[in-house]
Amino acid sequence: MSGVLVLIEHRQGAVRDVSWEMLAAGRKLALELGTGCAAVLFGGDEAMAASAAGRVEQVIHARHELLADFNYEAYQRALVALVRERGASVVLVAHTAFGADLGPSLAVALDCAVVSDAVGFAKSDEGLVVTRGLYASKLCADRLVPAMPVVLMGRQSNFKPDEPGVGGAVEAWDPAGVLAEPLRTRFITLEELPVTGIDITKAEVVIGVGRGVKEEANLVPVRELAEALGAVLAGSRPVIDAGWLEKERQVGSSGKTVKPKLYIALGISGSFQHVAGMKGAETIIAVNKDPRAPIFSVAHYGIVDDLLKVVPALKQKLEEMKS
Ligand SMILES: Cc1cc2nc3c(=O)[nH]c(=O)nc-3n(C[C@H](O)[C@H](O)[C@H](O)COP(=O)(O)OP(=O)(O)OC[C@H]3O[C@@H](n4cnc5c(N)ncnc54)[C@H](O)[C@@H]3O)c2cc1C
Structure with missing residues (x-):
């Protein structure tokens, strides 16, 4: 069972390195919770799914035109469906601009807790204890999450990525049903700023x-x-x-x-x-x-x-x- 779902972030045809950090954190957390971990790849291609499978036992790959580029609403709908279908207890997203868009709204849709800027996790008798940063990282606080599911937004550059070599399986998942209703927002284009030559x-x-x-x-x-x-x-x-x-x-x-x-x-x-x-x-x-x-x-x-x-x-x- 994949109790921990880790969202793979990608942009302009490449998986972002932060995804490998989250995957390593997700696998560790799954071990702690005595469950499995799966990477969730929305959009992207076979090569991305294969590189994720090099780092985790299971990859759930959903392809759909509305998932090709990041759209918090489409991602949220698909993740809600996956969490319910798989009975997942944790969704881990990176605390990036994407994650900040998605994490809180996903928690609202799932009617569950969200912990942002998460830097560590530990299982306790009362639930999951999540360590998070506060006041621009000046302080850390332990938050007890007594009930699952929970959405965790992991801090970037905090978890060390695992070396590839896992040989996981890729499972295709069809999101068409959950994306049938029109979305309120849509991705138009990603504009790179003009390069001025300073490197x-x-x-x-x-x-x-x-x-x-x-x-x-x-x-x-x-x-x-x-x-x-x-x-x-x-x-x-x-x-x-x-x-x-x-x-x-x-x-x-x-x-x-x-x-x-x-x-x-x-x-x-x-x-x-x-x-x-x-x-x-x-x-x-x-x-x-x-x-x-x-x-x-x-x-x-x-x-x-x-x-x-x-x-x-x-x-x-x-x-x-x-x-
Ligand atoms: C999604 C996201 C992405 C982000 N990406 C980046 C990023 O790429 N890069 C980035 O930098 N930030 C980024 N941020 C912002 C980040 O969270 C901080 O707000 C930012 O780094 C703070 O910048 P700062 O240290 O200059 O300012 P502050 O945090 O305001 O710190 C100013 C410091 O100056 C000191 N100071 C004040 N006066 C003096 C003085 N006269 N002499 C000496 N010291 C003095 C103060 O003690 C204080 O420590 C991002 C935030 C988000 C949410």
């Missing part, structure tokens, strides 16, 4: 600027420091959303993943979405005036101070060293 993923030194920089004018000394260091400027999402830096410079789960020799995080709190994009850097230096900022838990070196004081001081030191 932060190739840089050896990256300076990441966060909301702590406060205003665009404060980027001037940061740019000067970047120039002195031969670094490329990048930013957290709020800085990109404010239009202070180009979208191509966004680091994180909905931006780019960088693995430079040195990453300097200036005024970045260290949300898991940001950390997902820079934790692979060889050396991380964080500057933040809050000593409890989560960024310090991934940083190799930390400076607890105002970045507007630290940045000019660093630049001056570099100039002294050069002369």
Whole structure:
């Protein structure tokens, strides 16, 4: 029996890596609950189903024109039907933009609990205990889910994917019945932003600027420091959303993943979405005036101070060293 259903996310013809993380978490959870785990692939092709079958014992593959691209409503209907048909106890989706769209509405449709930003699970006598992040990952809380089913939204870059090699079975599932009624929303197109030629993923030194920089004018000394260091400027999402830096410079789960020799995080709190994009850097230096900022838990070196004081001081030191 597949008590744990894990949704496979794909976009532009490719399975997203986060799906393999969720699949590994789902298999572990299924073991804990003494049940089976199945990957659920909506849309996609045989190759995607086969790669999922390399990582889990069962893949449920549903193909339909309304499932070809992500549509929370179509996905929700199909998942509700699957949960009821299979008597599943857990639906695990990634806490991504897709998952954030789907998870809560799926829980409403199933009339069950939803736990977002889930980072760990444990079975207890009273039910399932789910550990989740709070306050931009500054705290963790254990939530008891006494009754199943439950929708879990797993944190990205938190679970290690399993190596492929399982040799699972692919089962075709026909969703036509549940998609017969018209949907209220439909997928039209996915537009990629125009490429400006900046590639932060190739840089050896990256300076990441966060909301702590406060205003665009404060980027001037940061740019000067970047120039002195031969670094490329990048930013957290709020800085990109404010239009202070180009979208191509966004680091994180909905931006780019960088693995430079040195990453300097200036005024970045260290949300898991940001950390997902820079934790692979060889050396991380964080500057933040809050000593409890989560960024310090991934940083190799930390400076607890105002970045507007630290940045000019660093630049001056570099100039002294050069002369
Ligand atoms: C689906 C989804 C996808 C997302 N994708 C991304 C993504 O790809 N990348 C990303 O970055 N975020 C992403 N986010 C947003 C993410 O959740 C956080 O909101 C964001 O990373 C916070 O950015 P920040 O650290 O710059 O700002 P904040 O969390 O506001 O942190 C600002 C920090 O600056 C410090 N500070 C303030 N003033 C100073 C000063 N003078 N000197 C030094 N330190 C100072 C503060 O102590 C604080 O720690 C995503 C969110 C969602 C829901």
